[in-house]
Amino acid sequence: MAQRKPLERDLSIKEVAEMTGQSADTIGDLVRIGRFPNAYKAGRGSRNSPIRIPEKDVDRYRQTQPRAAG
Template sequence: MSSSRMSRKGDATVKEVADYLGHHPETIRIMARSGDFPNAYKAGRGRPNSPLRIPWSDVDRYRALQPRASS
């Protein structure tokens, strides 16, 4: 899904963030555990298999901190 067509309502799923940043979903999970998305949380009852949600503000902050390739 194109980032320009992606819905930005509510918090993002791991798949949405992976598609947006161009990473594998497992990479996004690892990044969330390591603190790259400090406000990530488990939806539902917070059990180990509950889906992870990441606020778009965390994704935007992460992306803004990444170095840009020079041309």
């Protein structure tokens, strides 16, 4: 039987900030400039919808940013 990959999670800005040791404001700025290319607004995508960042994007970012390797 083939081994299954664990499900990837989509993280909040706050969770990513805690993982990387950066502020939520910094993570929000990084989302806006495209450092997390698969980030999206959850729900209806309205102005106040929470942003979610796929875990694979965070892993990729942490590999390229030694200070964020936390």
